[in-house]
Each structure stands twice: as structure tokens, then as C-alpha cells.
Amino acid sequence: MNWEQLLSLKRFGDTHKRIRKEQDETRLGFEVDYDRIIFSSEFRSLQDKTQVIPLSQTDFVHTRLTHSLEVSVVGRSLGRQVGLKVLEKYPHLKEIHGYQANDFGAIVATAALAHDIGNPPFGHSGEKAIGHFFKSGDGKQFKEQLSAKEYQDLCDFEGNANGFKILTQDSIGKEGGLRLSYATLGAFMKYPKESLPKKPSNHIVDKKYGFFQSEKDAFIDVAKDLGLIAKGYSKDISFYRHPLAYLVEAADDICYTIIDFEDGINLGLIPEEFALEYLINLVRDTINTAKYNQLKSTQDRVSYLRALAINTLINEAVNVFLENEIVILKGDFFTALLDKCKYQAQINDIIKLSITNIYQSKEVINKEISGFEVLTKLLKTFITAVNNSFNNNPTAYDTLILKTLPEHLDICSSSLYTRLLNVCHYVASLSDSNAILLYKKIAGIEI
16 A cells, blocks of 8 residues: 555545645645534434443533544544654655645544444444344344345444445435545545455454445445555455554544543542552653642542543554554554553553443443333334335334434335345434434333
């Protein structure tokens, strides 16, 4: 892979190449990408989607929206620092083509901003609920009517793939979705492969999948334009990552490791004495002890350590990336950046404590159970109505249910896969509160 191709400004439908030196510096293409995501309805819905604590009524606990904004800020720093060094190493990118360090920052910041845009309500349990419906629930009946990859898309419903669908899918008057630059789409794609085969190797790109069968052509177009390297599983589509996807992943890893931990402390799920010790282990080289000792409240002390920890991990991720840049360009870097940093043991300690005290706390588990029930009910109701309508035998109830679906949703397709995926896509687009409201209406709890 080469940087000039990887930094493509091309958008869906372009008939001519976009040249970096011809860009309006006050309205740079990569920055336009950021604006389009910020103003999208899908991004706005993240303000009412779970990050860690479902349906939390506490104002300092993060939602998917605040998490995404913070990941974007960290991503911008990562991108700019890497961009500065890449341009020093390959001066022709700047001197001949006009690329700037801020371009790298803008690409990573935008992809990071969108990284959770496809996540269903109720956090990762939402993905599991949709997958369970098809793997073990009422949706299992459709297995024999779908191809293996179509069925796997549904059984392992993936927020990353749904995000790519949001960013690229055609709709009336919106060909190419948000029409983001291909560089941004490439950085967004952490898992550039189909849902099958599942985990064919121990390479990080094979951990999950990144696009549904419905967006396969769009994915191939982006991957080929960027010059991503095909992994070559015969007829199966799989590529190595765009290098900047490693920075998007690092930004997410940094934020959920440190900031989810901070949320757990502020909620009282993690005792302060444990928390501060764990964070101090990350920042011993940079902490100002005198300043730290002046801080009186737990929240202030944790906030100070959080800022230092994030800065420490940003610098570590940049160093690992630059040390392995050639390997990454060849597709031979097998892990996340933070898995290679010198603070890996400290990070793992924090994550282990977060799993025990936060992610597996009774508060989280009880609300995830409720979310599971809500999404299962919505899927069953909507899919039944859509398929009965397609088969020209809708009940009066089905007809009423169909009127609650958005007009732009394609529920009349002759393809069963398209109908099923579009219902899942709609359910995934709901905020936590809207999903609960719909569930109550359907169940007759709220009239």
C-alpha cells in the first residue's frame, strides 16, 4: 500500500480525480466528511444510546455520542502526530501533492467520530440480541432461504458493518449515502472482510467483519481505489486494513479503557483506592505529585489522572505505529497498537477490573436483559408484518404495524435477505428510549 493512494479524496459518483493541491483550504474535503457525519440523524441518535451503563440517569456517565466525540478528539491527535512523521519520511506527499499533517488528523478524527454510528440500542447486548433472534430464535426459520453469508450477516449482526451501510447505502436522492471521501471510509473499516469465513486467522482484521452482503460492491470499490491489499481467501472477500484504521482503533481503545473506568469510579462501582492505584501505574513518569495532592475530590483526582493517562497512551500508540509503519503498509501487523505498547500489563489490569465491576455489574446485566427482550419483540413483530405483507396476507394488526415504519425503508423487496436486513437496520437505528417506547406501544403497556 502507498500513502498517496491511501489518502484518496474520491467520493462516490466522482467522474474525475480530486487533487489535494486544488482543495479549498477553508473547506477541505476531509473536514467536509466530519461535518456530514455531525449533521446526520444517525449520529444524533447516539445521544440516547448506551456506552456502558444502559439508560443511566446520571449526567456524567457517557453515552455513545459523548464517547464518539471523545474518541474523535483522541483520533485527531493520533492522526496529526503520525501525519507529521509520515510527511517527514515521504516529503513528496507534501511537496508534490500538498498533503498536510492535519489531513491525517481530519481523516482519523472523522472515522473515529463515526466508529459507533451503526451500533444498536443497549450497547453490545443489542448486537447479541439481534444475532440471537436469527441464530436461536424465531429468525432461525429463514436459514434455508438465505445464502450462508447472508444468514451469517444476521446471526452475527455487526455494528461496524451496519455503520458502513449507513455511510454508503443508496437512498432516494442520496446515492452513495453520506458520500464521504474514500480515505475516511478506509480508515473507518477496522474489519475489511465478509462475515464468512469466521476468524480464519489470528490477524486483527479477522476478529469480526465489516460489511453486509448488501454493501459488498461499495466495499470492493473503496478497497480497490485505496489500494488495500487483498488477503486472498479464494472467492471470499478480505483485505488488510487501511493503516489509519489502526489509529481509529487505538483512539477507541484508549477512550473505553480509561473513560469507562472513570465512569465506573464516579458511579461507585470501583472503589477509589483501587482506581487511583491502577491509573497512577500508567502515569508515574508524568504525574505532578504536588499538584495531585492538592486535589480534594475523587472526581478531580480521577479527572487529572485520566487526562495524563490518555496523553500517555496517545504517545505510546503513535510510537508503536511509526516503529511498525512499513509492516503495517504490507498488511503484516497482526494486533492492535496498544497490544504492543509498554503499558499493556497496566491496560489489561484496568480492563479486568472494569469487566468485573462495571460490565458485569448487576445494574448493567439487568438492563441488558430488558434490552434483549425489547429488541426481540420488535424484530419478531416487524419481520412478521413485513413478510406477511410481501406474501399478500397481512393481518389487520400487521397493517397497523407497517404504518409505524419509516416510509423510506424498503420492505417490499423481492429479496428476503434485503427485507430482513432492512428491518434489523431500522431496529438498530433506534435510540434506547425510542426502542422502549415502541416496545411498550406494541405490548399495549402504553396507550
